[in-house]
Amino acid sequence: MITPVAGRHGHLALQQTALGLGTRAPEPYVVVTMDDPAAGLLAGRGSPPAEVVPVPVPCAGRLPLAAARNAGARRAVESGAGVLVFLDVDCVPGPGTVARYAEAACDGALLCGTVAYLPPPPPGGYRLGDLARTAAPHPARPAPGPGRVVPGGDPDLFWSLSFALTAATWRRIGGFCEEYTGYGGEDTDFARLARAAGVDLCWLGGAPAYHQYHPVTDPPVQHLADILRNGALFQRRWGHWPMLGWLHAFARMGLARLDPAAGMWHAT
Structure with missing residues (x-):
């Protein structure tokens, strides 16, 4: 194990x-x-x-x-x-x-x-x-x-x-x-x-x-930079973005935005 x-x-x-x-x-x-x-x-x-x-x-x-x-x-x-x-x-x-x-x-x-x-x-x-x-x-x-x-x-x-x-x-x-x-x-x-x-x-x-319990945040705003970086890597490897629920939640909070022309998410 x-x-x-x-x-x-x-x-x-x-x-x-x-x-x-x-x-x-x-x-x-x-x-x-x-x-x-x-x-x-x-x-x-x-x-x-x-x-x-x-x-x-x-x-x-x-x-x-x-x-x-x-x-x-x-x-x-x-x-x-x-x-x-x-x-x-x-x-x-x-x-x-x-x-x-x-x-x-x-x-x-x-x-x-x-x-x-x-x-x-x-x-x-x-x-x-x-x-x-x-x-x-x-x-x-x-x-x-x-x-x-x-x-x-x-x-x-x-x-x-x-x-x-x-x-x-x-x-x-x-x-x-x-x-x-x-x-x-x-x-x-x-x-x-x-x-x-x-x-x-x-x-x-x-x-x-x-x-086991530990405190969490939803969406995990403390991991925004990681999610954007790793999401971009996933997009390069597989052709689409993962974790879309979190990305859209970040967008509603004004923390991230989608560039439709490039198909890329960025921090605001």
């Missing part, structure tokens, strides 16, 4: 605790630290202990998430992993999540389990046994029942919070495009690469992840 991290050490600790209580241990458990040596110390001393892969952050404030996931996948494959499970640091796996991903993984499939968003933690923190009752799956994505696999998923709905694929399928796709840095775009690009490689996006039941 591969988890990129920069900060959010409490979230990492709870994820690691849940993995230790799961029905199948991740083999290996790789934590990719982005200019965060303290996270590496935490992950290496936890249970299960993680293999720590440090990745530098070349541009301050722009996390290299695509490069971090690729680095984690390389380490996992070098360590003998036949199935790669990616779980963001905010996500806590259910007790059977890793086992379900491993059971369902097959060449040519990109598996996406359900992700449910948790409310702020109660006093004393989240209780692992309560997570399934605390949050419902995201309403914009399919949520198959346990044991079900729904093929033919829309690549525009893919997100890297929780997904899995065989190592052979990872090599077939070629990993994430590392030109993306900061917030936004790399997920949809990866899903497009998967589709171009003939890999089917499949919604998987029985592999839940519970997203």
